Amino acid sequence: MRSRFEKELKYLNDELIEMGNLIESSINAAVAALKEQDVELAKRIIEKDDEIDQKEKDIEERCLKLILRQQPVAGDLRLISAALKMITDMERIGDQAADICEIIIRLADTAYIKDIVHIPQMADVAIKMVKISIDSFVKRDTELVKVVIKLDDEVDELFNIVKNELIDIVRKDLEHKEQVIDFLMIAKYFERIGDHAQNIAEWVYYAIVGEHYVY
Secondary structure, three states: OHHHHHHHHHHHHHHHHHHHHHHHHHHHHHHHHHHHOOHHHHHHHHHHHHHHHHHHHHHHHHHHHHHHHHOOOHHHHHHHHHHHHHHHHHHHHHHHHHHHHHHHHHOOOOOOOOOOOHHHHHHHHHHHHHHHHHHHHHHOOHHHHHHHHHHHHHHHHHHHHHHHHHHHHHHHOHHHHHHHHHHHHHHHHHHHHHHHHHHHHHHHHHHHHOOOOOO
16 A cells, blocks of 8 residues: 555656646746747747646646545645645746746837846746755755755845846836836746745645744
8 A cells, every 4th residue: 555655656746847847948938038029939838828737737636636545644644735735836837937928928029128137047046946846845855945945035136136227227217117117027927936936845844844944
């Protein structure tokens, strides 16, 4: 019975990794679409969100079957419960990549008011956070959780840099205030992606230790 349960947990790990790959791909593509003002790529990312939503449903179903059929206790139950929490944050990351692409489509025929140096940097850190948070679950590694939480400070710092740059622009030129708002929203979505990755890591910590992470 235990062997079968371990096999089911392995399937669950694999599906979480697959969902992580999907959202990572969406974030990477969103950055590329933003840089190149690529409307067709942005549209494909929006369409891909349905695949991420379906993956969330598949994993949720697997988790519920594990709980009902195997009736796990203690640490095993916490792991499965954490997976259920994780996929909610992962699905929201997919939504936010799609939201970014909606703005990219709106900006398609407009010259950007500034170079977008720091926003891709935010995305790179956020992607790293997503990957490490999922890896922490698969490896049951609380040290990786701490890495994710530390990286969130980098995302927040970059967001503040972007925000201050945009404030300076709008002070000098009110004509482009709508695009300033659009870029601020894009930066905010990436900041939220980092927050969701941190949420994932904190649920992993709880699953392993049985206590909430203390800052």
